[in-house]
Amino acid sequence: MFQKQLQIHSKIHIFQDNAYVMESAKLLYAIIETAIDGIVTIDNRGKIESLNPSALKIFGYREEELIGKNISVLMPESDKSRHDGYLVNYQSTGERKIIGKGREVRGLRKNGTQFPFRLAVSEVQYQDRVIYTGFIHDLSKEKEAEEFLKKYTIELEELVENRTKSLKKMLHELEEAKEEANVSLEKEKALNRMKSRFVSMASHEFRTPLSSMQLSAVLIEKYLQISDNLQILRHLRKIKTAIGSLNSILNDFLSLEKLDTGIVKPHYDSFDIIKFSEELTEEMQLITKEDQIIIYQHTGSESEISLDQNLLLNCLMNLMSNSIKYSGEHTLIEFSTEINEDGYVFSVKDNGIGIPEEDQSGLFQPFFRGHNTGSIPGTGLGLNIVQRYVNLMDGTIYFESKSGKGTEFTLSFQKNSANNTPI
């Protein structure tokens, strides 16, 4: 009785157990069938045994198309060949590549497109054999978002880079503009300095002859009243002299203007330098101060040179009249010419007031005058003109000077310069 009871009891139990198992299986089945992730099982040789609807949907197959096929049909070409190797490798060495870990791989849909998914594989010991279960989590959306983010980041980076580039360019342009502004500021400053030198020169150099003329005119009026013709003539001569000096200032301006507009062109001709220099020395001797003597000497066996006679005359007259102007009475002015293998050298040397060192660098600027010139008349244009004439004839000008001791100017020209320049 008890035995029977027990049997019944255990039957009930088994039944109850069976019912429980059935319930569990149903539940599991439902879970698997409705899972969003795909689930695939394969045997130990890689043959597909079952798939859930999600897996079919993800890969785009119908169930009967896949069951019994090797899992590699769901893999892109690059992974296919390796898969069997993985399985064999795992089964022989126990080394795990995916199993129990899961990783990101690519899948091949029926329509040939590929997609990324996360694959987690687990090994199931079921009855007497091994099966593998793969959980497939489609990452297309995530990847798309990631790609989009990446693309967006790249775009942003590009934008930033472009902006940086344009900023850098702008900065560069700004710096250039600053440089340009600096250059023009310097030019403006130089021009201003020249202007103020001009004003100070003009006020002195124009005013002196004008005052002289005005005084003489007043005196002529007075002498007219007493009919002193001698005195009247004397003052008329003074007026003429003053007009002459104004004229020469204006001539300097004119030379400068001609140089600036490029009208002045050297015209080369051959002439005898000794004869030329002797005549010039004689002429200059007429306007020297008391007991100022000009000595001329020539070095070299030749005396024929080829230069622009007028321009050279202008240069030498300028240098010699400077020597006369800036040295005292009872002094020597040495004028020398030389023809050597390389070319022609002219020099004018005096023992005058010299050029202070601080003034030497600006000496050739227009309207520039040394600080020690005091009330000695001058426009500050002479040397500027000389330098430009010398340059026109492809020559160089050079000077050596010591304040209070004297100055020597040297002009040198190459012999062949005349041949190279068309007349």
Added chain:
Amino acid sequence: MEKICILIIEDNDDIRESTSEILQLASYEVFQASNGKQGVDLAIKHIPDVILCDIMMPELDGYGVFIF
């Protein structure tokens, strides 16, 4: 009546001579100096009533003369 004495210190010959001629014709006694140094010497020697002095001059300029 003694003549009024004027000293002209001016380095430009023409201007100095013409100015003194005008003043002489107007009956002033005139002394001439062509630079500041000479001017100071003459001023000490003759004690002029009026000194006409240029400023930009060699040797000793107008300001220098004034300090003397």
